[in-house]
Amino acid sequence: KSDFISVCIEDDRDLRVDCLVEPKLSRINSYEFSWSSGSKEAVINTNVSGAASEPQFRDKSYVEELEPHGYRMTLTGYTETLPHNTTYMCKISGNSATITIERDLLLPCSAVILKTSCIWVMGLLILFQQMHH
Ligand SMILES: *[C@@H]1O[C@H](CO)[C@@H](O)[C@H](O)[C@H]1NC(C)=O
Numbered sequence: 001k002s003d004f005i006s007v008c009i010e011d012d013r014d015l016r017v018d019c020l021v022e023p024k025l026s027r028i029n030s031y032e033f034s035w036s037s038g039s040k041e042a043v044i045n046t047n048v049s050g051a052a053s054e055p056q057f058r059d060k061s062y063v064e065e066l067e068p069h070g071y072r073m074t075l076t077g078y079t080e081t082l083p084h085n086t087t088y089m090c091k092i093s094g095n096s097a098t099i100t101i102e103r104d105l106l107l108p109c110s111a112v113i114l115k116t117s118c119i120w121v122m123g124l125l126i127l128f129q130q131m132h133h
């Protein structure tokens with residue numbers, strides 16, 4: 001599992017890929033989102049100069065910037081037809097991250113946030129218990 005890339009399904013069934021790779025300072029700022037299944041690899045969205053995404057994703061995906069660094073790619077219309085296993089890849093200024101997720105194990109984005117805050121609350125509880133000993 002990678003902390004630098006995460007995949008989830010939005011309420012409207014769009015696929016969301018967050019890429020939190022830190023850019024190399026010396027390089028031109030750029031991003032590239034792609035995925036592969038078996039031996040088939042496809043670029044979904046990129047602004048690396050000279051690179052091109054597959055035409056079928058061009059009006060189905062968009063990319064926005066995340067703070068303090070990173071990019072979020074949203075893809076419409078492919079969530080229901082994902083292959084069993086998909087490897088998601090992202091690259092920021094030449095640094096890359098990869099994650100393989102089975103279709104049935106993709107979580108709703110709202111649940112991902114819930115899980116994080118749940119771990120946070122549990123951490124606080126443990127801290128309180130230790131303070132009272
Ligand atoms: C890619 O997009 C980002 C964010 O919009 C921008 O800062 C960067 O300069 C772009 N890179 C290229 C190579 O166009």
Ligand SMILES: *[C@@H]1O[C@H](CO)[C@@H](O)[C@H](O)[C@H]1NC(C)=O
Binds near residue numbers: 084085
């Ligand atoms: C899916 O990917 C996992 C991890 O790479 C692998 O262990 C598993 O065999 C794959 N399943 C299928 C059906 O390809």
